[in-house]
Amino acid sequence: MKSILTSVFALALTWSAAVAGDITLLNVSYDPTRELYTEYNAAFAKHWQAKTGDKVTIKQSHGGSGKQARAVIDGLQADVVTLALAYDLDAIAQRSRLFPADWQKRLPSNSAPYTSTINFLVRKGNPKGIKDWDDLVKPGVSVVTPNPKTSGGARWNYLAAWGFALKKNGNDPAKAKDFLARLFKNVPVLDTGARGATTTFAQRGIGDVLITWENEAFLAVKEFGADKYEIITPSWSILAEPPVAVVDKVAKKRGTEAVAKAYLEYLFSEEGQDIAGRNFYRPRDAKAAAKYEKQFPKVNLFTVDELFGGWQSAQKTHFNDGGTFDQIQNK
Amino acid sequence: MKISKYVTLAALAGVITLPVSLSAQSSPDAQQKLLQKIEELEQKLKVLERKQELKDEETTAKAKTTPSIVLGEKGFGFTSADEAFALRLRGVLQLDSRTFFRDHGIAGNDGFLVRRARPIVEGTVFRDFDFQFVPDFGGTTAQIFDAFVNYRAFPELQLKVGKFKSPVGLEQLTVDVETLFNERALPTALTPNRDLGVQLHGEAFSGRVSYAGGVFNGSGDARNSTNLDTDDTKEFAGRIFFQPFKPEADSFLRGLGFGLGGSYGSEHNNTSLPATTGGTLGGYATDGQQQFFAYNPATGVVNANGEHWRLSPQGYYYYGPFGLFGEYVISNQRLSRTGAAPLSSVRLENTGWEVTGSYLLTGETAAYKGGVNPTHPFSLSEGGWGAWQLVARYAELNVDEAAFPNFANPATSASGAQAWSVGLNWYLNRNITVKTSFSHTTFDFVNGGGTGTRAAATAPGIVARQAEDALFTRVQLSF
Numbered sequence: 001m002k003s004i005l006t007s008v009f010a011l012a013l014t015w016s017a018a019v020a021g022d023i024t025l026l027n028v029s030y031d032p033t034r035e036l037y038t039e040y041n042a043a044f045a046k047h048w049q050a051k052t053g054d055k056v057t058i059k060q061s062h063g064g065s066g067k068q069a070r071a072v073i074d075g076l077q078a079d080v081v082t083l084a085l086a087y088d089l090d091a092i093a094q095r096s097r098l099f100p101a102d103w104q105k106r107l108p109s110n111s112a113p114y115t116s117t118i119n120f121l122v123r124k125g126n127p128k129g130i131k132d133w134d135d136l137v138k139p140g141v142s143v144v145t146p147n148p149k150t151s152g153g154a155r156w157n158y159l160a161a162w163g164f165a166l167k168k169n170g171n172d173p174a175k176a177k178d179f180l181a182r183l184f185k186n187v188p189v190l191d192t193g194a195r196g197a198t199t200t201f202a203q204r205g206i207g208d209v210l211i212t213w214e215n216e217a218f219l220a221v222k223e224f225g226a227d228k229y230e231i232i233t234p235s236w237s238i239l240a241e242p243p244v245a246v247v248d249k250v251a252k253k254r255g256t257e258a259v260a261k262a263y264l265e266y267l268f269s270e271e272g273q274d275i276a277g278r279n280f281y282r283p284r285d286a287k288a289a290a291k292y293e294k295q296f297p298k299v300n301l302f303t304v305d306e307l308f309g310g311w312q313s314a315q316k317t318h319f320n321d322g323g324t325f326d327q328i329q330n331k
Numbered sequence: 332m333k334i335s336k337y338v339t340l341a342a343l344a345g346v347i348t349l350p351v352s353l354s355a356q357s358s359p360d361a362q363q364k365l366l367q368k369i370e371e372l373e374q375k376l377k378v379l380e381r382k383q384e385l386k387d388e389e390t391t392a393k394a395k396t397t398p399s400i401v402l403g404e405k406g407f408g409f410t411s412a413d414e415a416f417a418l419r420l421r422g423v424l425q426l427d428s429r430t431f432f433r434d435h436g437i438a439g440n441d442g443f444l445v446r447r448a449r450p451i452v453e454g455t456v457f458r459d460f461d462f463q464f465v466p467d468f469g470g471t472t473a474q475i476f477d478a479f480v481n482y483r484a485f486p487e488l489q490l491k492v493g494k495f496k497s498p499v500g501l502e503q504l505t506v507d508v509e510t511l512f513n514e515r516a517l518p519t520a521l522t523p524n525r526d527l528g529v530q531l532h533g534e535a536f537s538g539r540v541s542y543a544g545g546v547f548n549g550s551g552d553a554r555n556s557t558n559l560d561t562d563d564t565k566e567f568a569g570r571i572f573f574q575p576f577k578p579e580a581d582s583f584l585r586g587l588g589f590g591l592g593g594s595y596g597s598e599h600n601n602t603s604l605p606a607t608t609g610g611t612l613g614g615y616a617t618d619g620q621q622q623f624f625a626y627n628p629a630t631g632v633v634n635a636n637g638e639h640w641r642l643s644p645q646g647y648y649y650y651g652p653f654g655l656f657g658e659y660v661i662s663n664q665r666l667s668r669t670g671a672a673p674l675s676s677v678r679l680e681n682t683g684w685e686v687t688g689s690y691l692l693t694g695e696t697a698a699y700k701g702g703v704n705p706t707h708p709f710s711l712s713e714g715g716w717g718a719w720q721l722v723a724r725y726a727e728l729n730v731d732e733a734a735f736p737n738f739a740n741p742a743t744s745a746s747g748a749q750a751w752s753v754g755l756n757w758y759l760n761r762n763i764t765v766k767t768s769f770s771h772t773t774f775d776f777v778n779g780g781g782t783g784t785r786a787a788a789t790a791p792g793i794v795a796r797q798a799e800d801a802l803f804t805r806v807q808l809s810f
Contacts, residue, residue, distance in 0.1 A: 206377045
């Protein structure tokens, strides 16, 4: 009887081991990275199989960055997060302690393998003559941007506009707030994420201008045609640094720590950086950056640290309940 | 609805105002203004439509994270949106009557009884872990029947820990609300009931093979074990069952199943004797739940004292409304008796078998699991009469004659019983069933026994004094 039981347990263990052979990762990301990670995942899976012989399948989840961060905090089993802004990763670290608070130090470039900025997308011929942020507050101009409460991209948009207003008005926050109030008066609909806002503008035909990620603007022109849309680069914009991190506790529980870490590290490799550039993200690596230099227009950039004292401060002042965004919305 | 209202209004406005405007203001400038106005209106419409679209998306997304509440024929339950967590409240209530004929008041109380009254709490946590808790308030004492946690690693490999039915007897493993008669047949008295232990089980090859095997505290025949063990020894129990044509929907052999259950252990106390149903000593009872055999020697006390094994070849066949079900059971146990002379220890082999047939007169499909689902549930207003089923059974239980006279008193215990039963079951709907059946049981005796020789006032002899004829009814609520 004892030997029968031993055999049953041995069979059970062998069975479990065989089933556990396929590695699956879940990458919880923000809205406009679908195309980037579709290409990158295939490249990484090929690289990983060649290196280790293991087959890895990466599942993607996309949505507004803030919404995605909340889902992870609420228990979504992400092995890695690749979100729009550091604040959302800080929130995961602080509220759920799924990875340490100093997560930014674990990878090069503050764990942001690529950068981007905020541009405008207008309809072909630019019928409303939009050239800079000033033009977005004019009466009769309909502006499409997502909701900063749910979208990381929208928060970048908001801070880019605020930064422009500060620079134009001698760093006067009251004037900047008034500028944002006038801008949001021209926003007819607030989507929850950047991709939704692109749908509103490009597919539903709403609005005269879409404030969006640079990569999203390029992608829209590529997808819908240069005969339909134009990209406008404003005089000033913000340097966006979308960060990435391994969700330690989930990866440990699922036994995917090594592959999750390698997955993010490979973003900084030659191939990873090339894929980022190909998908209209600005690569960190000098070689890849030089390769795609002509693709990106020159723009004056400020950072969140320079103008807003970092993401924690920006979040508290502008996006937390009762912040400037709520104030201008409730006017 | 709101959007379509706006669209209609805008369209009407356009139709009414356009000709008037065009005729009244025909300059290019005026036309340009008009076109601009139309564009503005179009934008407003698009914005309204998009807002509605976003609202719908939000509602759909919200539905994906909102727990669902279910209230239906299978009970009341809550399930988390991702179905990883669930809680279900179910219940069983069986209200019976038993009427004994030609008993002249000497045995078998005619009366009503609450046979089972069980609230069932069950559910799932973290998707793969199921649990069930079932107390019973029927009979004379409240007790825990089922209390277990089951880990579903894969359908083929599951681990169950706690108190639940030991995997040996086919009829014993039938869900309590799906038995065809009020009481299970005689051979089931030789199989273990609920026991405490750990069991690996699962189904493989699309359900063609199912298995269960585990280690249990060990309990006597037909006993529902206590919540703790009273000795160091354990019992191994297992069952393998084949349904080779189960996945073949059109095969007439789809409902064929056969297998083998068994147990092996060592037991050393009186709780490892058969159940005391209908009496005060370990023994076996009739369909009317009256003890016809007990380990009741004239002197001394009987205890389990060593090896106990059981074997049960079993099978069934269901096709359309027809069902046939049978099993054979051997229970072989070593016993000892205090007050040594003339025999202090013996190995007894008790056996039993049964064949049960059923036919659904109203044409529903019969099956071993899942109960009967009436095509036309009973309803006076809608004219449905539920499902009607004829059932018939023959069963025997034979006690090893070596039990007499040192382990059982031939003057008061029968050495065997044979019972035939017929019945009519009425399934009003999935939740309410009314059962009626008649059972006739006769008894065998060893030398020295025999009808009329048992002490009239001593159980179980009083039971076996004559054949038992009993009428059973049941009103059952289960959900």
